[in-house]
Amino acid sequence: MPQVLPDWLTPQQFQQAVKEMRAVVGDKWVFYEDGPALRSYRDAYSTLDDDAFLPSAVVAPDGVEEIQKILKIANDYRVPLWTISSGKNFAYGGPAPRKSGYVVVDLKRMNRIIEVNEEFAYALVEPGVTYFQLYEYIQKKGYKLWIDPAAPGWGSVLGNTLEHGVGYTPYGDHYMMHCGMEVVLADGTVLRTGQGSLPGTQCWQLFQYGFGPVLDGIFTQSNLGIVTKMGMWLMPEPPGYMPFMITYPNEDDLFAITEAVRPLKVNMVIPNGAFTVGLLWEAAVKTTKAQYSTAKGPLPDSTLKKIASDHKLGMWNFYAALYGPKPMMDNSFKLVRDALGSIPGAKFYFDGDRKGDPSWDYRVKLMRGIPNMTEFNIVNWVNGGAHIDFSPISPTRGEDAVKQYEMIKTRAHEYGFDYIGEFAVGWRDMHHVFQLIFNRSDEAERKRAHELFGVLIDEAAKAGYGEYRTHLAFMDQIAGTYDWNDGALWKLHHRLKDALDPNGILSPGKMGIWPKHMREEKA
CATH class of the missing domain: 3.30.465.10 (Uridine Diphospho-n-acetylenolpyruvylglucosamine Reductase; domain 3)
Incomplete structure (x- = not known):
């Protein structure tokens, strides 16, 4: 067992706490000894070493009463816990805790x-x-x-x-x-x-x-x-469903796409979560980088054009859907066609046009509420593929979309990575998700990915773009960027933490929110 415990907790106290938790949930639902079961809770895609985010134990309660008993034990011994629902969040940290010395509380058995x-x-x-x-x-x-x-x-x-x-x-x-x-x-x-x-x-x-x-x-x-x-x-369930995709041939079409989609979204002509998807995101679902190049570094423009041609893709690919009675969808589509179809080179695809295309198929399923796992193919873009998502929020405005895209692409290329990204278009904002795909078995590449991520956080914040979600390793850095009025928001978070959890047992450090004694230790 990794014995990296907080200073105030002795190995004997930790072992006793785990023993008492075992009595609550049963032997089968406590993982304590170092081995495959415990290590399955590591972060499989971390930019850091495996042991950086590894629990010292795992307990899996089934029900509120068992949770209450575990909380009492944790308070008695001041054992830090880390709660997960199913542990499948592999874009932002997986089932791993913030640091070693924590007990993961896995709620997977509570699946009713x-x-x-x-x-x-x-x-x-x-x-x-x-x-x-x-x-x-x-x-x-x-x-x-x-x-x-x-x-x-x-x-x-x-x-x-x-x-x-x-x-x-x-x-x-x-x-x-x-x-x-x-x-x-x-x-x-x-x-x-x-x-x-x-x-x-x-x-x-x-x-x-x-x-x-x-x-x-x-x-x-x-x-x-x-x-x-x-x-x-x-x-x-609506009476009708019309998914569509529009491909755009030019990198600089992003400005026009974003300007055209804003009024369609604000006025709810397009009612769903629409996406403006970069070429390599689409391509990585169904091919690998090695099929086009064995050279190190980002792919050149000539190779990108070859990929676009081979897969009938644009440099940008817009997905959305309409819902409702057919006459209503037809009327809405006229507005969509006039706005998004007016951009030179736009090509529309509809149901039946891209049969057998996995990138089309999985998005059509998602836009009608059918879950799947196809998007995980993207991590196979490189050998030893892993990913960490950088996702700043952007206004739905062409100028901001281009600014974010150029900022992230330039830095990614500087560090030797491809730009693999998409804009998730909400009512008035866009989640700009950059999938930083790297070879986790290559230590130097892993370190470059980690450094790049930190640089992007600071540059985005300086330009007024905040992250909405992040990996465990970067929670403190991003929390520090939300520092308006001398960090008033995080000071309030800490006041709430101290009032509701005075022993600091619940997920210390989650989103940069630390209990008082750990803040003092960090200081």
């Missing part, structure tokens, strides 16, 4: 779908419920409802929502579509947010607010409580 209500189109789920599981349940029941999955369907519905994840249907802003949480605080208190705090409530999953301050947000991307249940609104 408590309710799916077809009349009001919602689900109430536990943390371990995956997109695949919820989708299959709805299909088996024959409900006319769609879910909104993240790209990897094996992820947790609740976990992705808490991390501010996005999807591909009109319900793509997952936190916006949540309704009601059950939360266990560090002292074991169980509370329900919104209408759930009213005994005998009839509206917990129907109305997001209750009476008084709305607290749901403080339990997202935080370490202030353990969310054990969450309501999610589902999309009623």
Whole structure:
């Protein structure tokens, strides 16, 4: 077992705490000895060494009562915990804890779908419920409802929502579509947010607010409580669905695409989570870099043009969909065609035009709520492929899209990496996701990727672009960029942490939020 424990915790105390946790959940659900079971909780894609983010133990409770007992033990011994829902977040840190010496609390056994209500189109789920599981349940029941999955369907519905994840249907802003949480605080208190705090409530999953301050947000991307249940609104199956893709041949078309799509999104002509996807993101789903070049460094323009030609792709590829009765979709599409089709070189593709094309097929599924795992093919772009996602927020404005693209591409090329990115277009913003694909077995390349990521954080923040989510290794750096008014927001986060979790046992360091004694130690 990796014995890298906090200064205040002796190995004997840690062993006793683990022994007591074992008595709560049973031998089968505690992993303590160093070996494959424990090491399966490492971050498989980390830019750092394997042991940088490796738990000293793992406990997997099944239910609120077991969580409460584990919290009591952790408070008694001041054992730091790290809570995960299913541990499948391999873009931003996987199931690993912030540092060695933590006990991972794995909620995968809490995988019950408590309710799916077809009349009001919602689900109430536990943390371990995956997109695949919820989708299959709805299909088996024959409900006319769609879910909104993240790209990897094996992820947790609740976990992705808490991390501010996005999807591909009109319900793509997952936190916006949540309704009601059950939360266990560090002292074991169980509370329900919104209408759930009213005994005998009839509206917990129907109305997001209750009476008084709305607290749901403080339990997202935080370490202030353990969310054990969450309501999610589902999309009623529409009478029609029209997915489409538009390819654009030129790199500098990004400006015009972004300017054209903004009014379509703000006015909800395009209602779903639309995406402007770079060439290599699309290509990496179905091919590898080695098929085109064995040279080191980013691919030259001549090779990019060859890839585009071979796969009928543009330098930019725009995906969206329309939903509803056919006359309504036809009318909306006229506006789409006039705006996005007016850019020279635009070529439209519809259902049936790209049969057998995996990059088309998986996005068409996602935009109609069918989870899959196809996007993970991208990590095979290079040998020993791993990835870490850099994702600054951008206004839906051509000038900003180009500025971010040029900034990230230039730095990526400088460090020897390809630009593999996409813009997820929301109502008024875009999540610009740059997949930094690197060979994890190459130590020098791994170190270059780590350095590049840190440089991008600082440059983006200096230009006014903040990250919305990040890898464990960069949480403090990004938290430090949100420093308006002498860091007033993070000072409030720390005040909340000290009040709700005085022993600092819940995920210390999550999103740069540390308990008081660890802040003092770091200082």
